[in-house]
Amino acid sequence: MSRTVLIILLIIGSYLFGATKLVEQKWEKGKTFLNFLEDHKIPLKLYYNLDTGDKELTSEIIAGTRYQILQDDNGSIEQALIPVGEELQIHIGKDNGKYFVNLLPIIYETKHKILETEIETSPYNDIIKSTNNYLLANEFIQSYKNSINFKRDIRKGDQLVVIYTQKVRLGRQLGNPVIEASMIETRGVKHYIYRYKGRYYNEKGKELEGFFLAQPCRYTRISDRFTYKRWHPILHRYRAHLGIDFAAPIGTPVHAAGDGRVIFAGRKGGYGNCVIMRHAGGYKTLYGHLRRFARGIRRGRYVKKGKTIGYVGSTGLSTGPHLHFGLYKNNHAINPASTIKVAKSILRGKTKKDFLTYVKKYNKEIQVAINEKATPKKEEAFAFYMDVKRAKIQSQN
Numbered sequence: 001m002s003r004t005v006l007i008i009l010l011i012i013g014s015y016l017f018g019a020t021k022l023v024e025q026k027w028e029k030g031k032t033f034l035n036f037l038e039d040h041k042i043p044l045k046l047y048y049n050l051d052t053g054d055k056e057l058t059s060e061i062i063a064g065t066r067y068q069i070l071q072d073d074n075g076s077i078e079q080a081l082i083p084v085g086e087e088l089q090i091h092i093g094k095d096n097g098k099y100f101v102n103l104l105p106i107i108y109e110t111k112h113k114i115l116e117t118e119i120e121t122s123p124y125n126d127i128i129k130s131t132n133n134y135l136l137a138n139e140f141i142q143s144y145k146n147s148i149n150f151k152r153d154i155r156k157g158d159q160l161v162v163i164y165t166q167k168v169r170l171g172r173q174l175g176n177p178v179i180e181a182s183m184i185e186t187r188g189v190k191h192y193i194y195r196y197k198g199r200y201y202n203e204k205g206k207e208l209e210g211f212f213l214a215q216p217c218r219y220t221r222i223s224d225r226f227t228y229k230r231w232h233p234i235l236h237r238y239r240a241h242l243g244i245d246f247a248a249p250i251g252t253p254v255h256a257a258g259d260g261r262v263i264f265a266g267r268k269g270g271y272g273n274c275v276i277m278r279h280a281g282g283y284k285t286l287y288g289h290l291r292r293f294a295r296g297i298r299r300g301r302y303v304k305k306g307k308t309i310g311y312v313g314s315t316g317l318s319t320g321p322h323l324h325f326g327l328y329k330n331n332h333a334i335n336p337a338s339t340i341k342v343a344k345s346i347l348r349g350k351t352k353k354d355f356l357t358y359v360k361k362y363n364k365e366i367q368v369a370i371n372e373k374a375t376p377k378k379e380e381a382f383a384f385y386m387d388v389k390r391a392k393i394q395s396q397n
């Protein structure tokens with residue numbers, strides 16, 4: 001931990017002394033980690049010496065990610081920090097003139113925030129106006145999508161409250177905000193939503209429709225789970241795996257986990273033959289290591305949930321036949337396990353009792369927010385992801 005702080009200080013320190021130059025850049029579309037090393041004349045063995053898992057992870061650098069490099073007078077890299085996922089970053093450094101690469105945690109704070117506002121133009125615009133948080137506005141709209149008709153029911157002066165948490169790094173937003181509870185008033189009626197165990201419910205404990213994924217293939221076992229950041233006690237270093245690995249025999253059909261459009265079908269770094277789909281609500285799914293694609297699966301094709309899009313293989317960096325299945329929300333990798341689900345649920349028994357206690361606590365907080373007219377400090381733009389405009393377009397689909 002303290003090492004990262006040191007590195008950040010080092011960057012800032014060197015910057016102040018002017019011996020070196022700190023540059024912030026955006027990761028270009030289609031760029032690979034190998035391209036990056038090539039561009040900066042860093043030995044490619046830095047990549048080739050990584051183990052399979054870490055090589056795969058370098059395929060996870062998302063276009064638009066902001067990363068920092070520290071250059072010397074000749075323009076060659078002294079240090080680079082490139083975020084992957086929400087909790088780790090690839091660190092390139094120099095030790096006695098020789099480059100090395102490792103993974104370091106991203107240091108962030110989690111802030112609990114409360115917004116209370118009255119509708120001026122629309123919930124979407126007003127949330128952005130008060131918080132500067134596009135993803136929060138997007139998430140709010142998505143969460144009420146199936147219970148409120150925003151165009152028909154909302155009037156100027158209606159009230160809304162959002163209680164949420166946001167990761168913050170160096171004063172800027174990091175990753176997706178999480179709405180814990182919210183309220184919106186329409187025609188004098190207050191509608192509440194609570195996030196409980198990762199899903200949205202109304203005040204009666206009935207789950208509200210969200211984004212449900214179908215199982216992407218029949219598998220024999222899960223060979224690797226999702227993790228943003230894991231300390232490996234034997235290797236003494238951090239690991240991450242931004243998806244679920246389903247081990248399955250070669251040739252097992254792989255199905256689209258939801259309705260959506262194929263936005264990529266081709267080779268993608270360590271993921272070998274790979275399909276990426278875009279779904280409603282800012283979601284994407286990724287299917288890696290495919291043996292081959294199903295007939296007709298190409299960019300631009302609209303596909304229904306359950307349709308075969310390819311077949312399990314072992315292409316790219318893979319130790320055995322499996323499907324690497326990734327899920328992204330607003331271009332951030334999230335754990336697919338919480339989203340793969342068969343049907344909506346209604347809370348009952350002990351769980352329902354616990355839920356109602358939870359509801360009471362948040363209702364109190366919402367009431368306090370209304371009384372105090374809580375408005376959080378406006379956010380600064382994203383620490384690493386600048387794709388806010390795209391998030392906005394998706395929310396309007």
Ligand SMILES: [Zn+2]
Nearest residue numbers: 243244245324
């Ligand atoms: Zn994997």
